[in-house]
Amino acid sequence: MTADTMLTPTPGGATTAPAKARRWSWPVILLLVAAGLVGFAAVRVLTGADDITSSGAIRAALAAAVPIGLAGLGGLWAERAGVINIGLEGMMILGTWGGAWGALTFGVWGGILVGALAGALGGLLHALATVTFNVDHIVSGVAINILAFGLARFLSSLTFANMQGGGDTQSPNVQSLPTISVPGVSALDGLERRHWFVLSDITGVLRGLMTNVSVLTLIALALVPITYYVLWRTAFGLRLRSCGENPHAAETLGVNVYRYKYYAVVVSGALAGLGGAFLSMVASSIYRESQTAGRGFIGLATMIFGNWRPGGLAAGALLFGYTDALQLRRGSESVHALLLLISAVLLAVGIWQLVRGRRVAGAVSIGLAALVAVWYFTTDAIPVEFVQATPYVTTLVVLALASQRLRPPAADGQPYRRGDS
Amino acid sequence: MKRWDLRRAIPVVLAPLGALLLAAAVSSIALMISGKDPFAAFSAMFDYAFGPNSGKDVTTEILNKATAYYLAALAVAIGFRMGLFNIGVDGQSRLATLAAGALGAASFLSFMPGFLKIVLIVLVAMAVGAAWAGVAALLKVYRGVSEVISTIMLNFIGGAIFAYLLTTDRLGVKAPGGEIVSTPILPSDSWLNGFVLFPGTSNRVFDFIFVAIAMGIAYWFLLGRTRFGFDLRASGMNPSAAVASGVNAKRMVITTMLLSGGVAGLVALPEVLGRDHAVTTSVPALGFTGIAIALLGRNSPIGIALASLLWAFLDVSNLPLDLLDIPKEIVTIMQGVTVLAVVVAYELAARISRRQQQRRVGVATGEAAIMTLEIPAEIAAKPGVKAVSAEEGSDSSEPSSTPDGPGRHREERA
Numbered sequence: 001m002t003a004d005t006m007l008t009p010t011p012g013g014a015t016t017a018p019a020k021a022r023r024w025s026w027p028v029i030l031l032l033v034a035a036g037l038v039g040f041a042a043v044r045v046l047t048g049a050d051d052i053t054s055s056g057a058i059r060a061a062l063a064a065a066v067p068i069g070l071a072g073l074g075g076l077w078a079e080r081a082g083v084i085n086i087g088l089e090g091m092m093i094l095g096t097w098g099g100a101w102g103a104l105t106f107g108v109w110g111g112i113l114v115g116a117l118a119g120a121l122g123g124l125l126h127a128l129a130t131v132t133f134n135v136d137h138i139v140s141g142v143a144i145n146i147l148a149f150g151l152a153r154f155l156s157s158l159t160f161a162n163m164q165g166g167g168d169t170q171s172p173n174v175q176s177l178p179t180i181s182v183p184g185v186s187a188l189d190g191l192e193r194r195h196w197f198v199l200s201d202i203t204g205v206l207r208g209l210m211t212n213v214s215v216l217t218l219i220a221l222a223l224v225p226i227t228y229y230v231l232w233r234t235a236f237g238l239r240l241r242s243c244g245e246n247p248h249a250a251e252t253l254g255v256n257v258y259r260y261k262y263y264a265v266v267v268s269g270a271l272a273g274l275g276g277a278f279l280s281m282v283a284s285s286i287y288r289e290s291q292t293a294g295r296g297f298i299g300l301a302t303m304i305f306g307n308w309r310p311g312g313l314a315a316g317a318l319l320f321g322y323t324d325a326l327q328l329r330r331g332s333e334s335v336h337a338l339l340l341l342i343s344a345v346l347l348a349v350g351i352w353q354l355v356r357g358r359r360v361a362g363a364v365s366i367g368l369a370a371l372v373a374v375w376y377f378t379t380d381a382i383p384v385e386f387v388q389a390t391p392y393v394t395t396l397v398v399l400a401l402a403s404q405r406l407r408p409p410a411a412d413g414q415p416y417r418r419g420d421s
Numbered sequence: 422m423k424r425w426d427l428r429r430a431i432p433v434v435l436a437p438l439g440a441l442l443l444a445a446a447v448s449s450i451a452l453m454i455s456g457k458d459p460f461a462a463f464s465a466m467f468d469y470a471f472g473p474n475s476g477k478d479v480t481t482e483i484l485n486k487a488t489a490y491y492l493a494a495l496a497v498a499i500g501f502r503m504g505l506f507n508i509g510v511d512g513q514s515r516l517a518t519l520a521a522g523a524l525g526a527a528s529f530l531s532f533m534p535g536f537l538k539i540v541l542i543v544l545v546a547m548a549v550g551a552a553w554a555g556v557a558a559l560l561k562v563y564r565g566v567s568e569v570i571s572t573i574m575l576n577f578i579g580g581a582i583f584a585y586l587l588t589t590d591r592l593g594v595k596a597p598g599g600e601i602v603s604t605p606i607l608p609s610d611s612w613l614n615g616f617v618l619f620p621g622t623s624n625r626v627f628d629f630i631f632v633a634i635a636m637g638i639a640y641w642f643l644l645g646r647t648r649f650g651f652d653l654r655a656s657g658m659n660p661s662a663a664v665a666s667g668v669n670a671k672r673m674v675i676t677t678m679l680l681s682g683g684v685a686g687l688v689a690l691p692e693v694l695g696r697d698h699a700v701t702t703s704v705p706a707l708g709f710t711g712i713a714i715a716l717l718g719r720n721s722p723i724g725i726a727l728a729s730l731l732w733a734f735l736d737v738s739n740l741p742l743d744l745l746d747i748p749k750e751i752v753t754i755m756q757g758v759t760v761l762a763v764v765v766a767y768e769l770a771a772r773i774s775r776r777q778q779q780r781r782v783g784v785a786t787g788e789a790a791i792m793t794l795e796i797p798a799e800i801a802a803k804p805g806v807k808a809v810s811a812e813e814g815s816d817s818s819e820p821s822s823t824p825d826g827p828g829r830h831r832e833e834r835a
Contacts, residue, residue: 086569125761133765138506138569142712143760150753157748158455168748297573304570389581392574399566 039341041201049337051329053201055192058208060328063283065321066220067092067292070275071299072306072313073227074119074268079308080231081264082244083130084413086141089296090148091122091269095276097152100171100287101159102277108177111281112216112274119273120266122148127265131258134415153289160287171287174280180218182210214282216274223271228310240264244409247416257416272296301395307406320391327388332381335390339382343372436770437717437728440763448755457747465745470738477622483733484618484626488691490729491633493711495640496685498720500568502644503657503677509557509572510685511708512579517550517686519583519604522693522700523592526605535610542611543632543690550686551679553579558678562671568678576708587702603699613694629691636684637722653677685711713760719767732756 040053051057071088078085085091095115102114122144129140153168160166165173185207192203231237240260242250247257275295280287298320305319306312326334350365399406449459470479493510500507507513524530525542533541557575560566587593593602615625644650655663656673664670688711689704714732718724735756739749 084569086573129761129765133768135761135764135768138508139712139716139764140761142508142709143716143757143764146709146713146760147754147757150750150755150757153750154451154748154754157750294577297577300570301574383585385581385585389578392577392581396560396566396571396574396578399570400560400564404565 037201037205038198039344041198043337043341044195044201045197047337047340049334050195051326051334052337053204054329055204055207055211057322057325057329057334058205059212060325061318061322062209062213062217063321064324065317066217067275067278067283067295068298068302068320068324069224069314069317070220070278071272071296072302072317073223073299073310074123074271074275075300075303076227076268076308076310076313077231077264077271078123078126078268079303079412080241080244080409081261082247082409082411082414082416083127083261083265083268084137084141085123085126085265085268085272086138086300087122087126087144087148087296088141088268088272088299089292089294090141090145091119091126091272092276092279092292092296092299093145093148093152094118094122095273096280096287096291097155097276098273099277100174100280101155103174103281104163104172108175108281111174112177112219112277115277115281116270116274119276120270122273123266123269124262126269127262131261131265131416134417136415137413156287156289169289171280174285174287176285177214177216177282179212179214181212185210216278216282220274220278224310224314231310241409243416244411247411248420251418258418261416272299275299298391301391304406304408305395305398308408319394323387323390327384332384332387335382335387336376336379339372339376343369343376346372433719436766437719437724437763440717440759440766441731443762444755444758447758448751451754452747452751455748457745461745462742462747462751465741466734466738469741470734477619478624479737481618481622481624481626483730483737484630485691485695486733486737487726487729488627488630488633489688489705489707490710490714490732491726492636492684492691493688493707494714494718494725494729495633495636495711495722496681496688497708497711498715498718498725499640499644499681499684500677501657501715501720503653503673504660505674505677505681506569507554507557507572507678507681507685508569508708508712509554509575509579509682510688510711511706512572512576513550513553513682513685514688514707515583515704516553516579517546517548518689518693518704519586519592519700520549521546521686521690522604522607523586525607525611526699531608535608535612538608538611539613539694542694543687546686546690547683548686551683554678554682554685555675558675561678562674583704584702587700601701603697603701605699607694607698609698611694612698615695625695627691627695629687629695632687633691636687637726641722649676713756716760717763 037053044050044052071092074088074091075085095118098118099111099115101111103111106114125147126140126144129135129143130137156166156171157168160171161168163172189207192200192207194200229237231241239250239255240263242253242255243257243260243264250260251257276292279291279295284291299317302313302316302320305316306314323335326338346365346369350362350367350369353362353365445463452459452462469475470483493514496510496513497507521542524545525538530538530541553575554572557566557568557571560571561568585591587602587604589595589602592604594605595602613628615627617623618626642650644654652663652668652673655666656668656670660670663673688707689700692705693700710732714725714728717731718726718728735752739752742749742751
């Protein structure tokens, strides 16, 4: 975008500083997870908001995280190759139709395939426009969103309208995918119902994660490490990422930049389509118009939240999925209870900053903690509309506060023509 | 330079026409695949919009819809001219409309005469729209956040605030006997009743169409005839040159976003002041429509007007398709294809004209090079050498390679 170049005094000035990646070791991660669990358990016991660690909420959170995460992975693939994909939403819409239609026509596995294919076709169109014709990436994405909405509607009025129980805007019931449970975990039901401190919370989380998990959820979970492996541990991935960092340098080393961008954007579309198929096949077992409800954009947000890395992206998707899931389970009370946890975390961070000698940061954190605590004690519930807005507010806050630490691919969104350097 | 260079004018006209034809072709094929007659569909749409039966009513509605579309597209176009993407027209117009509508209906302002109140409503809407866009501008200028992402996020946040405020506990009231929540009805002296354009119909054209026209003229004047507009366009075309010539980039981004948001605040007012007289939950979401129309109209005030009329025609006249058992979503497909095709067409047209320009430059520099280079007498004496070498030079599409084209050629000859 042209206006960006005006604001950066030296070209690429923000990106030349080497990003110092802090490595999280396993003990630290496990300790954080344990501390989180204890924190959640304490809040649950103190406030009586049993839903924040119930197996139902965790299962719903996982189910809500999957489409968001798949869309985010789609965004990751495209942007790592330097193509901004605002059309994720449209590709997801195509996936919802493809999933439902494929499942009704060829059975459930056909649904997964057709959903991914439909999304990939959207990706192909985006690649054609942005890579071959050098159309602005945002413009093409917007056009694809408009087109996909109309196309899905058109196709569903051609296909579902003639089926028993279907109509112009929704499909008949889709046969559900097989689910998998780890044997023995469901026997822990009794323990969860006791509402014991920590123990019941652990069983709740375990039951949520290990019982009645859809196969597509497992596929989606597996796609996160697969994406990491392919993009960061193979020659293919190195070449693909080099197209997003410096396509002209890649070109001089013999990488066919056009082809890699095509690969990336088509995979991106397929992942978004898979996310759409999850919505129509697993999350609601029916295709409905406007089912995606902006999840493609939340996917984009998780990608930014995760700093264009698969791990952070998955964490972001889980976080946004969790807030999404809590909404449906006495959302205003549950999220209200979490305010207490946020306040405690802010307080701890503030004290830690003070100990390390950072007075200003510490004071700000403690002040925020006090504000959140006041909010908690003076109200009984958070309006459900604000709960819905959590992912978007979080993304804006992360972008505003941590934009120096974020490192998008250097040539993200820039037009590229062969031999044009 | 000639103001109306034919070589420049042709792609401007041909590209949208070609895109429209392609869109019509694609949707015709889609219709034929599904076993419907495309000609029946198109003629039904034309008949409905302009035919003797319903034409007067429907044309009025097209004009009314186009008014809102025009404002939305104008808001987007202001940003586009300096390379800014305001995707947040939705959120801006939603919050602006709610604030303006609620204030207009507030009882503590009941002393105010209707005309002043309309002015107040318009100003408040512009201010709130600008403020919401200003959030994205500040984030961009001071925190380096891309306005594409921030405006998308602000759309959703604005939607949540809108939904929170428009409930019966806060700004909303429920109409007696109904379920629809809206702001209180505006006092009748601040309604804009519109006028009848075609005799013989009771449908009225919104008065706001004049505001839209005025905005179009203001847009043309501001961008084409003022120092600010020149700076804005310069920033869009060549940011580094603009900064070098003393344009304050930060102030430029903020001002442009504020202007864009201000116009975006007006988008839903034609319907609120002219028809609904209250703000309901169904404020139209025209952000993406505005982007599409601005692209189709190529950011020119007249082009946008034509594009919004076309868009409104497509949106309004698809109603009779249901009677023919044709999915009316074919229109949305047509709109999507049009946008995609038109941007590709502009890109191709730009490429072709660039190549032609390079060819002209190549011919000119080729001749100059031949004249300045010391050409061995026996080669220069051969008839046709000069002409051939000039042609060779022009075949290369790269401007940097054209000057040495004739020289290389000369070596081969020698």
